[in-house]
Amino acid sequence: MDDSTPRLDATQLGVYLALVEVVDLLRHAVDQQLREAGDLSYVQFQLLARLNASPGGSARMTDLADGVVYSRSGLTYQAGLLEKAGLVTRAPSPDDERGVTVTITDAGRERVGAVLPGHAEVILRMLFEPLSPTDAETLAGLLEPVRAHMRATPPRSAATRRRRR
Amino acid sequence: MDDSTPRLDATQLGVYLALVEVVDLLRHAVDQQLREAGDLSYVQFQLLARLNASPGGSARMTDLADGVVYSRSGLTYQAGLLEKAGLVTRAPSPDDERGVTVTITDAGRERVGAVLPGHAEVILRMLFEPLSPTDAETLAGLLEPVRAHMRATPPRSAATRRRRR
């Protein structure tokens, strides 16, 4: 018999629960702010923000999906909404006829701009008010390896399914 | 004019993005594990875990809702599912005829027990593998004030809506 029952110690359990609760509350607040300020869901905001930051304001569907959405059809759905709202355009990729290149429109950039200040404000108020600059640095240093670890680790949990998409 | 445009510095932005991504990936993995191991959603697991930990295995709807769900009807829906699955029972509260007391059944406790080891394993592997015990302590110390702050702060964002429920 090996140690078939891995245990969380009290500290680990506390960290896990606090992490989930904190992000849950933050996400809920941010969702509301984005909805009220710009009629955007969080996923839609993430997609727009990525496009806004990428060179030319464009990206292929597949690259856009990365990390934002867990299924291909989910992205098609969201991109369809954004297109219908006039915030992005979709066109066949020049180099690969199979691909679709999504591009943020001027209206899309405006929308991101309209929403960002309130977004920052919510985050500052809820997350960073009780943290010193040093705390933030420390937190960054702790989260970075976790993020890297999660990105590097294929889900390999029970059954090994496909990565995402 | 006051500083109407609060800014996130680079560290803060990094912490925020890392936090959201990390919890997103973790939640997704945990969701899958709970579904596969016990056919439970995360919300359902949270509700069962609370009942399992509370004295007598019971709680009132209102108290159960706290922090798990954002609307009353959402809880009614989830409690209905759990009841249909035989994992909880619902009965009028003895002291307050308006209230409903939810109680976990033996089957409910078994289900929690069946799901917990795998749950712990996912968390250990994804979240704590890259963190030392000291790191975990530090993280706990940073998250605690944030959690307290968020709990204490009414959403008071744009419009002041009701707290939750």
Place this chain on the structure above:
DNA sequence: TATTGTTATACTCTATAACTATA
């Protein structure tokens, strides 16, 4: 044959408002 993306479909979850019953 493998990859990109869309569509159809079905399902889960959530929230709002109207309603009932008890305090």
Place this chain on the structure above:
DNA sequence: TATAGTTATAGAGTATAACAATA
């Protein structure tokens, strides 16, 4: 009148599988 909970209903989002087109 206020609180506890349910119901009806409608909407947003997600995932799976089948499909078309290109590499």
